[in-house]
Amino acid sequence: MIKEVREPLIFEISSPGKRAGRLPVLDVPETMDGLAGAALRSDIDGFPEVSEPEVVRHFTRLSQKNYCVDLGLYPLGSCTMKYNPKINERLSGLPGFAACHPHAPAELVQGCLEVLKRLETYLCEIAGMDAFTLHPAAGAHGELVGMMMIRAALEARGDARKVVLIPDSAHGTNPSSAHICGYSVKEIKSDERGTIDVAGLEKAMTEEVAALMVTNPNTLGVFESDICRIAGIVHAKGGLVYMDGANMNALTGVVRPGDMGVDVIHINLHKTFSTPHGGGGPGAGPVGVRKELVPRLPVPVVEEKDGRYALSFDRPGTIGRVRAYFGNFSILVRALCYILSLGPRGVREIAEYAVLNANYIRKRLEGDYHLKYETPSMHECVFSDRLQKEHGVTNLDIAKRLIDFGLHPPTMSFPLIVHGALMIEPTETESKRDLDLFVEAMKTIAREARENPGILKSAPHVTYVRRLDEVAAAKNPVLRWEEAA
Amino acid sequence: MIKEVREPLIFEISSPGKRAGRLPVLDVPETMDGLAGAALRSDIDGFPEVSEPEVVRHFTRLSQKNYCVDLGLYPLGSCTMKYNPKINERLSGLPGFAACHPHAPAELVQGCLEVLKRLETYLCEIAGMDAFTLHPAAGAHGELVGMMMIRAALEARGDARKVVLIPDSAHGTNPSSAHICGYSVKEIKSDERGTIDVAGLEKAMTEEVAALMVTNPNTLGVFESDICRIAGIVHAKGGLVYMDGANMNALTGVVRPGDMGVDVIHINLHKTFSTPHGGGGPGAGPVGVRKELVPRLPVPVVEEKDGRYALSFDRPGTIGRVRAYFGNFSILVRALCYILSLGPRGVREIAEYAVLNANYIRKRLEGDYHLKYETPSMHECVFSDRLQKEHGVTNLDIAKRLIDFGLHPPTMSFPLIVHGALMIEPTETESKRDLDLFVEAMKTIAREARENPGILKSAPHVTYVRRLDEVAAAKNPVLRWEEAA
Amino acid sequence: MSYLSLSDKDKQDMLAAAGVGTIDELFCCIPEEVRLKRGLRLPEALTELELARTLEDIGRKNDYPERLSFLGGGAYEHFTPAVVDSLSSRGEFVSPYTPYQPEVSQGTLQIIFEFQTLICQLAGLAIANASLYDGSTGAAEAVLMAQRVTGRPKVLIARTVHPQYREVVRTYVKNVGIELTELPFGKDGRIDAESLGQALDDRTAAVVFQSPNFFGVVEDAEALSKAAHGRKALSVALVAEALSLALLEAPGRLGVDVVAGEAQSFGVPLSFGGPYLGFMACRKDFLRQMPGRIAGRTTDVEGRRGFVLTLATREQHIRRERATSNICTNQALCALRATIFLETMGRQGLREMARQNARKAAYAAERLASVPGVERKFSGPFFNEFVIQAPKPWAEVDAVLRAGGIIGGLGLAADYPELGDAALVCVTELKTRADIDRLAAAVGEALS
Amino acid sequence: MSYLSLSDKDKQDMLAAAGVGTIDELFCCIPEEVRLKRGLRLPEALTELELARTLEDIGRKNDYPERLSFLGGGAYEHFTPAVVDSLSSRGEFVSPYTPYQPEVSQGTLQIIFEFQTLICQLAGLAIANASLYDGSTGAAEAVLMAQRVTGRPKVLIARTVHPQYREVVRTYVKNVGIELTELPFGKDGRIDAESLGQALDDRTAAVVFQSPNFFGVVEDAEALSKAAHGRKALSVALVAEALSLALLEAPGRLGVDVVAGEAQSFGVPLSFGGPYLGFMACRKDFLRQMPGRIAGRTTDVEGRRGFVLTLATREQHIRRERATSNICTNQALCALRATIFLETMGRQGLREMARQNARKAAYAAERLASVPGVERKFSGPFFNEFVIQAPKPWAEVDAVLRAGGIIGGLGLAADYPELGDAALVCVTELKTRADIDRLAAAVGEALS
Numbered sequence A, B: 001m002i003k004e005v006r007e008p009l010i011f012e013i014s015s016p017g018k019r020a021g022r023l024p025v026l027d028v029p030e031t032m033d034g035l036a037g038a039a040l041r042s043d044i045d046g047f048p049e050v051s052e053p054e055v056v057r058h059f060t061r062l063s064q065k066n067y068c069v070d071l072g073l074y075p076l077g078s079c080t081m082k083y084n085p086k087i088n089e090r091l092s093g094l095p096g097f098a099a100c101h102p103h104a105p106a107e108l109v110q111g112c113l114e115v116l117k118r119l120e121t122y123l124c125e126i127a128g129m130d131a132f133t134l135h136p137a138a139g140a141h142g143e144l145v146g147m148m149m150i151r152a153a154l155e156a157r158g159d160a161r162k163v164v165l166i167p168d169s170a171h172g173t174n175p176s177s178a179h180i181c182g183y184s185v186k187e188i189k190s191d192e193r194g195t196i197d198v199a200g201l202e203k204a205m206t207e208e209v210a211a212l213m214v215t216n217p218n219t220l221g222v223f224e225s226d227i228c229r230i231a232g233i234v235h236a237k238g239g240l241v242y243m244d245g246a247n248m249n250a251l252t253g254v255v256r257p258g259d260m261g262v263d264v265i266h267i268n269l270h271k272t273f274s275t276p277h278g279g280g281g282p283g284a285g286p287v288g289v290r291k292e293l294v295p296r297l298p299v300p301v302v303e304e305k306d307g308r309y310a311l312s313f314d315r316p317g318t319i320g321r322v323r324a325y326f327g328n329f330s331i332l333v334r335a336l337c338y339i340l341s342l343g344p345r346g347v348r349e350i351a352e353y354a355v356l357n358a359n360y361i362r363k364r365l366e367g368d369y370h371l372k373y374e375t376p377s378m379h380e381c382v383f384s385d386r387l388q389k390e391h392g393v394t395n396l397d398i399a400k401r402l403i404d405f406g407l408h409p410p411t412m413s414f415p416l417i418v419h420g421a422l423m424i425e426p427t428e429t430e431s432k433r434d435l436d437l438f439v440e441a442m443k444t445i446a447r448e449a450r451e452n453p454g455i456l457k458s459a460p461h462v463t464y465v466r467r468l469d470e471v472a473a474a475k476n477p478v479l480r481w482e483e484a485a
Numbered sequence C, D: 001m002s003y004l005s006l007s008d009k010d011k012q013d014m015l016a017a018a019g020v021g022t023i024d025e026l027f028c029c030i031p032e033e034v035r036l037k038r039g040l041r042l043p044e045a046l047t048e049l050e051l052a053r054t055l056e057d058i059g060r061k062n063d064y065p066e067r068l069s070f071l072g073g074g075a076y077e078h079f080t081p082a083v084v085d086s087l088s089s090r091g092e093f094v095s096p097y098t099p100y101q102p103e104v105s106q107g108t109l110q111i112i113f114e115f116q117t118l119i120c121q122l123a124g125l126a127i128a129n130a131s132l133y134d135g136s137t138g139a140a141e142a143v144l145m146a147q148r149v150t151g152r153p154k155v156l157i158a159r160t161v162h163p164q165y166r167e168v169v170r171t172y173v174k175n176v177g178i179e180l181t182e183l184p185f186g187k188d189g190r191i192d193a194e195s196l197g198q199a200l201d202d203r204t205a206a207v208v209f210q211s212p213n214f215f216g217v218v219e220d221a222e223a224l225s226k227a228a229h230g231r232k233a234l235s236v237a238l239v240a241e242a243l244s245l246a247l248l249e250a251p252g253r254l255g256v257d258v259v260a261g262e263a264q265s266f267g268v269p270l271s272f273g274g275p276y277l278g279f280m281a282c283r284k285d286f287l288r289q290m291p292g293r294i295a296g297r298t299t300d301v302e303g304r305r306g307f308v309l310t311l312a313t314r315e316q317h318i319r320r321e322r323a324t325s326n327i328c329t330n331q332a333l334c335a336l337r338a339t340i341f342l343e344t345m346g347r348q349g350l351r352e353m354a355r356q357n358a359r360k361a362a363y364a365a366e367r368l369a370s371v372p373g374v375e376r377k378f379s380g381p382f383f384n385e386f387v388i389q390a391p392k393p394w395a396e397v398d399a400v401l402r403a404g405g406i407i408g409g410l411g412l413a414a415d416y417p418e419l420g421d422a423a424l425v426c427v428t429e430l431k432t433r434a435d436i437d438r439l440a441a442a443v444g445e446a447l448s
Ligand SMILES: Cc1ncc(COP(=O)(O)O)c(C=O)c1O
Pocket: A078, A079, A138, A139, A140, A141, A171, A173, A215, A219, A244, A246, A247, A268, A283, A285, D327, D328, D329
């Protein structure tokens, strides 16, 4: 609660002999015979020794140094920071699920398998795909799995091809995932609308090209209106269309990727389907495919036969295993809960209100901030710091100043095609009051940028630490605590 | 996280039509026939209408405006703010306990009854009494029940008597409880040691006197060394000795009230036995009695017969029922867990380390703060602001300034015999580091009082609100939100 | 398990600083002869794992939770949104003391202020306190308060009040010279108006009734209040099922002067009877006679709104024997749960919940009444509980139901011998139509 | 349930402000022909109560949790102190994004820094990252990293590595031109030294082994590392049972260059296989080749210590196709649980837990080996798992045990046909002597 209080590292409050965790007295012989011949260690140097009350205070205090969705608006573009329902946290931890071992015989975990099958079915309907795999642990993992399936499908045709086309507005994981798949990346320029330049695509789309990775709506929050033509061009040359579905929040129930020519798509359950981000994960990145790619799905695949569920491993043509066991199961339970609690109407309302909230913010901030692309926004809008730059103020200064207003900054690290980007995604669960608090803060900051830029430069002022030196951190990295020699 | 952020009242963010809580569609006829003839209301004027995300943010933000044991040292004298084990929170909420209805037949709630019986037994051993009742919901309730039993016992002897003797250092609930029992209160002065003036007691102790209510250690943290003589004096005149056991934390395993002549005692489970305070309750104030008073116990009483438990109501001589059902059950479960996890040695260590920590603080602060009574301290020590008064600084200023150091102030409202009291009780679960942080803060404040009293007068400086006007609050009370007409 | 935080070195350093060699020296002022010379006779310490296993085993000895139960009578099983647990379990709510230092307790204080407002809105009265222990002690406090306000010695209390509440009131008033007179009930299960008329006189401090009463029947609060006021006595309404306040006319609007009761229904688990949530609301002019803590609004030195505990001059730590009550620690955390519950259910959700209770109870009453030999005992309006009369001793019916995994209701023979074989059946929103049909069928079998 | 927060009026006001009449107008740029003209075919919305009942019903269809199980093989059931759940479930930990804004993320960042330190201490290596998806993908990342570091195309991987880890590695390397060669095992259940010698050459990037390996046997990390270094290849150790690190010599001290694996054992529930906790530690000079996020220490403008995500130039959002990995979101909340778990168990507690695993496993191995016809398959040292060989097909034994409520172990026939009727038995600190004796007795019966 007090700004000045600095929380020590646990190692700094450790002292010999203290302990919290204790176990019952051993009820078997003391022997270590089983380990005879193995090199054992005599201690764990520097390992912490603290009491339980100290542990509780340490983490309670640290928790209060975090901002989070439960505290306020978190308009981090491309991250869909919506409310995470508390009931889903409880249900995903039910003993019936939490205590199941991944090696348990399928007959004894029919409930878990039902969860997987149901979620697959619902995602197919929402995305308009023929099948889904739930194995991927996150969006980037989904991209990798999706591209592997594309490659396997092309190889089966006799030619894996060499190149993957990716718009310059794409998220960094796209090229990176394509690369691990053994593809070289060719960048597609965006046109003045911020969307894929169709002419440019037509030129670039050769028989060398395995696939186009398109994000729709793209990272500008703009819908690729030519998506059908684009898909046609790619397909005409024998390529496949991969869609990065991280922005599904703009589309649910309104339009289905499968209906606009997409062959493969990944969805971030930790975005569109409300599973919490947990400060950086775990999430889940299920991948949906069209019929032609179904044989390529990673193993195992859950199969249902009159109410009984089984795991199928014997699938010639599969890309193989992409992760041990069955993916981030408890995250999948949360997503299932979310879909069940929303229903058909509620799932469509996600997109409706996400887009309404984003457009409300956009309209209210036009004029105060520069909008590089006039194209209509879907679930997020990307302003830039161009007007503020005239006063020497950057998007970073604006971001840090927002913190003083008790708000989280927008995304600034991309899209790379907008310099000084401020990518704002409110999500559908925000109240008008919280949206207005944000708008007012942004307007105040725009004024401060003109009248008193210094206060932006020195922001934030109210946090436990002020602006941190990230350059020094990278220059001489200190990545762990070490006992003062 | 941000000091400036003011959280509105829920009523101020309410707007028509919003809702969080929903129920399944009604599966029976719509009829209201059952209520025919009853006056119904058409609405609940002003009742809040908000979404679930808004509820979560409201309470998460409000929670961060509280200081608590999980955040740091809480040296509130006479309150025993020790660490509340997390495991006890989980176990007291086990479905096997939480779902039990108080009207359930005894045969179906044997587990609950076992909890009650076990806790009674363990408290008897710890306090050295013959029986315990677990009905009282808090310490004051326990005092009332204890005094009622004393009165009933005396009435059975033929004379309830009129007066109860209470030392001037006693907590306010003592006289108040005696009063509700129909007794008038006579105050006993403390001597220069801060303990009961035995000569004075001898004079005051007449046949009119029903009982002496003694707190031991008393609210100065001083042990009543003459307790045995005192009990002798009271008993000699046919009176009974009631002990306020709120300070049991100083005695567990070291000395048992029953062994020093106490006839009736209440214990605060929410102090000595680690059940959390919850911002003001719920707690529990079990009352222990000597054999002679067992017939007076409130009903029902749990009885065990070869492993089976039953409730006995038919007890001639009982004072009757003091609360519906069986007391604050889930609090009792927590206390049982605590005793079971500590064991004989651990229970004694409560007192050992509580007294060590208090004496450590006392020794380190002697000289910086005035100590009215030189008598050795047990689990707490009571300083005063006398040295600081010379600089116009009061205990209130010292208290508020401690907040700036991220610490909670000591108790100031009593004992009334120490003006400007600073009653400090660290408890046994504190680390030396946290004790030292407190000592250093207190020393700094002592210096500031001399050199820069202004900063104490204006404290606190780091909280969401600064010093609040309590006089105005009482002068024209605003005790609820009302719709702006 | 031990929760101590000192290493051996810390301990030694601190003993030295305290100027002693051993901890025992610190107990010097305890007379040698009374010190405990042996170790306590308690079970050996358990580790967390052993403790969990032990308590889980004890919990499993309870054979009630899995059953289909229609028990009510002062403790009710209601839906509780998940947010109530996740938010109320936060350390910042669980581990602080009473908010004596307002600057570091604004969370708890604002919540009490909101709780007081919600209770006032439900009760239709001007002021409410921060909580009392439970419904039974709340009833006792209301009776004591009525005496303080009126200075009169006599209190009329309805026999339709929760039997345990009446017992507690009796225990409380025994030593302060209040005479209790019990008011009988009529065929409709309500207070018998005639007997009330006879009992009421100028020595009467209050008419104390419960609505819905212990039989689930809604009393005529307006008529009772009129009668009481006719003799300048107070009208005191007790509420054991607080959810009813969402549907029934607010007592304050019917002339009731004081409402006291039990709010366990608002998100507080059954937990074998406690901790529960006593509450009290009353007319503004009784403010200085009100027991318990009260939070009020004020401002800080910078003019910011803030909240504090106020009117402490009523309380024991200032007034000592002249305090309005001896209560100190109350049920704050339960009040917090209720506040989260009420704000989550909200204006529409709470009323919908109340309506579903009334409708499901009405459906159940009808289904049971259609069982040959079974009839509803009282004709008065009821909320979510009603009394049925079986042609057999209830104990026998109960035994059969129990064998089928059902707890059909609460037998009244012990508390109301005059009712013979009657039982109190409670139906909340958690019971499905199928559950109710199952009960009716089982009762039918039990009687055939 | 709906989690929207706009009232109808809010909605109208906002549409007006946005300059449209209906929400549909906002979707104008979506071509009419592709828009969905019908409602989604999903089950109708459930209220919280219905949802809870539905999921609880599905959960009850799992017939595993109540059984006495000796399954391990990459996922382990360990004691988890209650503080892990109560602290890790706080909204401030559950609901923030990746800590891109360090000033409002110091909690998460400091915890990552502590996690990295704890992993380094356990692994005996200089640096560790903030987490990877799980043990299997961690293994794949380690292989890719070995190739980047050495520029060599060939990787030797032990057949004693978790079969699923090997499958995942195979899937990952398929498209990047890495040749995998599998190293056979000997009678002791360890890598066959001779075959290793033959397979190792100057094209070898790394020798990848798991210790304790999938059979529970501790490999000779020192010898394997020496051999690898002899050819300037890296020694990469995989760890599936991270608890073993508390008892076995730190891999870094035995010459291992990279340790990657699964830390689910540190307070992360079994949860049918995920989310789990991949981790990686390595030598300092590999820092710029390390995949995944890393937190580092720095200072703010006022000189206060603080933490930030650092060395992002390795990562995809800067490096794009030249990044060290495509990983973005990782397993932060699981790493938090592990950090709370490790700091609570502490130096003594964690080692005691590891010792109890070893001792209970040794006891179980002895008891089972005493069952006529049963023998331990491998002679090598083991931690908390071992392979037994039954005179009957394991499936048959398993069927009998299962009928008795026991899951005796993991049959190896599918993954290791060459082992015939062997099974992998895991024993953690949660198994009592009685549990183990019950297993031995049941196996005896199954075979008689
Ligand atoms: C557009 C886009 N694609 C892909 C990703 C990667 O998803 P993940 O972080 O779950 O790996 C992100 C995450 O921010 C994203 O915004």
